[in-house]
Amino acid sequence: MCNNTQLLLSLISGLLGSIIGSLTTWFVSKSGIKKAFTSSLDLDSKKRERDKEREAELALDSFRAEAKENLESLNIWGTHRGKFRFNVYSWNTHKPLIKLLKPCTQKSLLETYSKMNRFNTLIDYDLRVPHGLGSKDAEIERQAENIRKSLEELLGVIGGTDEPHPGGDSGCVG
Numbered sequence: 785m786c787n788n789t790q791l792l793l794s795l796i797s798g799l800l801g802s803i804i805g806s807l808t809t810w811f812v813s814k815s816g817i818k819k820a821f822t823s824s825l826d827l828d829s830k831k832r833e834r835d836k837e838r839e840a841e842l843a844l845d846s847f848r849a850e851a852k853e854n855l856e857s858l859n860i861w862g863t864h865r866g867k868f869r870f871n872v873y874s875w876n877t878h879k880p881l882i883k884l885l886k887p888c889t890q891k892s893l894l895e896t897y898s899k900m901n902r903f904n905t906l907i908d909y910d911l912r913v914p915h916g917l918g919s920k921d922a923e924i925e926r927q928a929e930n931i932r933k934s935l936e937e938l939l940g941v942i943g944g945t946d947e948p949h950p951g952g953d954s955g956c957v958g
Contacts, residue, residue: 855932
């Protein structure tokens with residue numbers, strides 16, 4: 785009888801040990817999986833945030849280059865009195881990304897590009913009408929000067945110049 789009791793006790797001990805070991809392994813695995821999943825979500829969230837910042841910086845670089853190009857075109861136009869359209873490719877391409885930028889940068893971009901689009905519309909109209917009929921030369925020149933100021937302010941805001949434009953906030957970029 786003693787052997788049967790020992791055998792029964794050994795079987796019960798083994799069974800309890802297996803159950804305890806299985807439960808411990810299950811809880812540890814569950815905790816590890818939860819930590820790994822949470823860590824993976826955090827890394828993914830950080831990566832998406834870095835990607836957004838990178839996209840916003842690329843958009844700002846594009847806006848800077850386009851503003852400098854448009855300002856140079858305006859300087860040439862002012863001396864030669866030729867008619868040109870402002871380049872707004874960066875605006876058309878990166879417009880959805882401005883929501884990632886600071887409000888003062890958004891405002892400056894919106895104001896400048898709306899003025900340039902108005903100017904381009906005036907140029908389109910002026911080039912379609914016969915010379916002398918409905919000429920918009922005075923309005924075009926007035927708009928060009930407004931845009932020059934806006935472009936200079938925009939470059940001050942987005943850091944496209946070495947020194948901020950008076951009234952611009954060079955700390956307001958992204």
